Amino acid sequence: MAGYLFRRLIQTALILLGVSFITFVLLYVLPADPVRQIAGRSATAQTVENIRAQLGLDQPMLVQYGRYLGGLVQGDMGRSYLQKTEVATLIAARLPASLLLMAGGIACELLIGLSFGVIAAVYRGRLLDQGLMVTSFVAVSAPQFVIGLLLLYVFAVQLGWFPIGGYGTFAHLVLPAVTLGIMGSGWYSRMMRSSMVEVLRQDYIRTARAKGLGRARVLIRHAIPNAILPIIAMIGIDIGIFMGGMVVVESVFGWPGIGQLAWQAIQRVDIPIIMGVTMVSATAIVLGNLIADLITPLIDPRIKLR
Amino acid sequence: MKKLLLSTALLATTAMPGFAQDYTPDPNAQDGGMITVTYKDDVATLDPAIGYDWQNWSMIKSLFDGLMDYVPGTTELRPGLAERYEISEDGTVFTFTLRGGVTFHNGREMTADDVKFSLDRVTNPETQSPGAGFFASIAGYDGMATGETDTLTGVEVVDPKTVKITLSRPDATFLHVMALNFASIVPEEAVAEHGTDFGKHPVGTGAFKLGDWTIGQRLVFEKNADYWRDGVPYLDGVTFEVGQEPIVALLRLQQGEVDVPGDGIPPAKFQEVMGDPAQAARVVEGGQLHTGYITLNVGIAPLDQLPVREAINMAINKERITQIINGRAVPATQPLPPSMPGYIEDYAGYAFEVETAKAKLEEAGLGDGFSTELYVMNTDPNPRIAQAIQQDLKAIGIDVEIRSLAQANVIEAGGAGEAPMIWSGGMAWIADFPDPSNFYGPILGCAGAGEGGWNWSKFCDESIDALAIEADSMTDPGAPERLEMWSEVYTKVMEQAPWVPVFNEQRYTMKSERMGGDDALYVDPVSIPVNYDYVYVTE
Numbered sequence: 088m089a090g091y092l093f094r095r096l097i098q099t100a101l102i103l104l105g106v107s108f109i110t111f112v113l114l115y116v117l118p119a120d121p122v123r124q125i126a127g128r129s130a131t132a133q134t135v136e137n138i139r140a141q142l143g144l145d146q147p148m149l150v151q152y153g154r155y156l157g158g159l160v161q162g163d164m165g166r167s168y169l170q171k172t173e174v175a176t177l178i179a180a181r182l183p184a185s186l187l188l189m190a191g192g193i194a195c196e197l198l199i200g201l202s203f204g205v206i207a208a209v210y211r212g213r214l215l216d217q218g219l220m221v222t223s224f225v226a227v228s229a230p231q232f233v234i235g236l237l238l239l240y241v242f243a244v245q246l247g248w249f250p251i252g253g254y255g256t257f258a259h260l261v262l263p264a265v266t267l268g269i270m271g272s273g274w275y276s277r278m279m280r281s282s283m284v285e286v287l288r289q290d291y292i293r294t295a296r297a298k299g300l301g302r303a304r305v306l307i308r309h310a311i312p313n314a315i316l317p318i319i320a321m322i323g324i325d326i327g328i329f330m331g332g333m334v335v336v337e338s339v340f341g342w343p344g345i346g347q348l349a350w351q352a353i354q355r356v357d358i359p360i361i362m363g364v365t366m367v368s369a370t371a372i373v374l375g376n377l378i379a380d381l382i383t384p385l386i387d388p389r390i391k392l393r
Numbered sequence: 394m395k396k397l398l399l400s401t402a403l404l405a406t407t408a409m410p411g412f413a414q415d416y417t418p419d420p421n422a423q424d425g426g427m428i429t430v431t432y433k434d435d436v437a438t439l440d441p442a443i444g445y446d447w448q449n450w451s452m453i454k455s456l457f458d459g460l461m462d463y464v465p466g467t468t469e470l471r472p473g474l475a476e477r478y479e480i481s482e483d484g485t486v487f488t489f490t491l492r493g494g495v496t497f498h499n500g501r502e503m504t505a506d507d508v509k510f511s512l513d514r515v516t517n518p519e520t521q522s523p524g525a526g527f528f529a530s531i532a533g534y535d536g537m538a539t540g541e542t543d544t545l546t547g548v549e550v551v552d553p554k555t556v557k558i559t560l561s562r563p564d565a566t567f568l569h570v571m572a573l574n575f576a577s578i579v580p581e582e583a584v585a586e587h588g589t590d591f592g593k594h595p596v597g598t599g600a601f602k603l604g605d606w607t608i609g610q611r612l613v614f615e616k617n618a619d620y621w622r623d624g625v626p627y628l629d630g631v632t633f634e635v636g637q638e639p640i641v642a643l644l645r646l647q648q649g650e651v652d653v654p655g656d657g658i659p660p661a662k663f664q665e666v667m668g669d670p671a672q673a674a675r676v677v678e679g680g681q682l683h684t685g686y687i688t689l690n691v692g693i694a695p696l697d698q699l700p701v702r703e704a705i706n707m708a709i710n711k712e713r714i715t716q717i718i719n720g721r722a723v724p725a726t727q728p729l730p731p732s733m734p735g736y737i738e739d740y741a742g743y744a745f746e747v748e749t750a751k752a753k754l755e756e757a758g759l760g761d762g763f764s765t766e767l768y769v770m771n772t773d774p775n776p777r778i779a780q781a782i783q784q785d786l787k788a789i790g791i792d793v794e795i796r797s798l799a800q801a802n803v804i805e806a807g808g809a810g811e812a813p814m815i816w817s818g819g820m821a822w823i824a825d826f827p828d829p830s831n832f833y834g835p836i837l838g839c840a841g842a843g844e845g846g847w848n849w850s851k852f853c854d855e856s857i858d859a860l861a862i863e864a865d866s867m868t869d870p871g872a873p874e875r876l877e878m879w880s881e882v883y884t885k886v887m888e889q890a891p892w893v894p895v896f897n898e899q900r901y902t903m904k905s906e907r908m909g910g911d912d913a914l915y916v917d918p919v920s921i922p923v924n925y926d927y928v929y930v931t932e
Contacts (some may be wrong), residue, residue: 119799125521128523131529134518165548
């Protein structure tokens, strides 16, 4: 186990190194000059050159990358070109909001997805099953921007049940979390349905029924825990998908997370922030996968990590 | 008291005719109350030497003051932290006398040393100020820019109340420059304490001070009870909520949760809002110092031929393009917007004449047309406008390929001189200060035509440049002879047709029912988008 963990951690570090290099190269070759964004439209050529030299952007790419990496391993993500503030401070200020939204999103997608999946499996082949599966197909396909605005309009503007965007209370969290969760829920309901259908065919379910256990008890005690196993590993992968979704959802709901920070930085070519958010997201994804792999044997003792 | 000071100022400035009258306080104004303003983008910084964004420009104006200022809601200069000033005969020495008893938010009194420090700081390359170039006419600027010196030799502290600024050349726009945010007076000790984070901990002399700032969420401005201008601000404070999509901000305004949506009315909602009398009544319309234009790169064939550029000018149906943005603009004939001094009322420009345009192409030997590219920023409504331009040019045989890119990429292509044509929407020039010179140097003059400059036509005519320099060497920015010279500059530019001036956008702001104050304050040409110091609530 210790050896496994050690190998995985080395892998993680290598993946992050690769991510940092690829992102850095992509930003470097981008046909947009960050110095122009800092210097503004009225700047003289002299001002532009001064800024370029001060930020070290006149250096060859590998030197710039080396400097960035050198800072990164010491925990220094640099300063934002435009805000002049430490990137670490900016991300730290916004990370809790993003983590909260992600937790809310995962809770919603599991709640919606798993219950849809179970119901569909139980009523397999009937109208309810077909209805739920079509719904989940629509949920997977619909753009989050549209779902978000729709929910906002109906539940916040028209019905007034929730605040119109913003951050702070549990009520603020509901609509963005549901928006984020709806997309993933489509996946989960389909996964859960097929997993349940599979499990419900098993001999031990028939045995349980034969023992005279109630239908609900069979489902809750025997079927669901077994069906849910393959789903768990997906949550780790989900974190990556969520990072993309969060950029959209945070913008629609004015949620002060790192997705919003990244989106604004991309528009202004604020490279240290783009790099910082990418690295934090990549770390989250890699760790998410690692944790998913580590918990699987705890749930299913048949799986061994080597 | 204020009246008296002003009359002394008038007497002392005989070199400055046409000096602005001060603002008459609103008799209906009520003290107290908080308002909520929203913005889509986060506030990057409140450092006046750095901030150059839509959302932080007016915020910085309310936190800081410069030596000069504008009468609220107008483009007229008035003294700010300077009580009065004198200009030498040759227009190169400005002696400012500071107001007494002005304190920073930290309680310390503002002195001439702070003025010196602030100007040194903004021009020091280490500050990385996007506005440093505005101060190029101050003696010693070049030494600062190259890093040879760390102080402006042209800025001299005579005594704690007097600052003498010597220019290396007369500069008619200098008083406007001293009213820019970049010329705000900051206290050295606060800058020293926070270093590069000063932008998150701003300390100024302005009508408001920063209360609370939750990064990415909200900023709260509190009234500066010791503000040196009597009677203002009226509001107890302003809450800025950032990260709010304009469409969400509008919904919240309709629910009474927001007082001013800082990014205005989203284009997709414009007709709906204007079609509802209750909402339309709360919309404020005003001109702004803005021109939307198509740049024609004079370095790329066949746009290097004047008849081709003239033909393009005649082929664009500007009326139709203004309809695309729901009539939120007026068709333009020249680079300057109508509310800018120097605008030529009776200048007809290039009329929309398709047949004449075709004849011009024939004249250039391109009767069969040609192909070219139009760069455009990829946010609505710009791609739609680009399509209209494409159709208009198709009618005279020009095949246009639209290259719709992110803003930074369009700017890059424009600066590098790679783009044959650029539609300026989303990146268009909005004046930094209300003076005709501001529409020339960086975007039409030789100074901006170099690699990376904002003169995307790469148009450079030495004789027009010379005329511009001559106009700016006069001491009085508002002198009729000077404005005539500027009119001549733009007439000559248009003869060369490096641009198609398409329209001048009108600004539409919305406000909640309880907001009071002159409509002009909501479309203030300088404190864009709102002059927070002078608006009030009526409840």
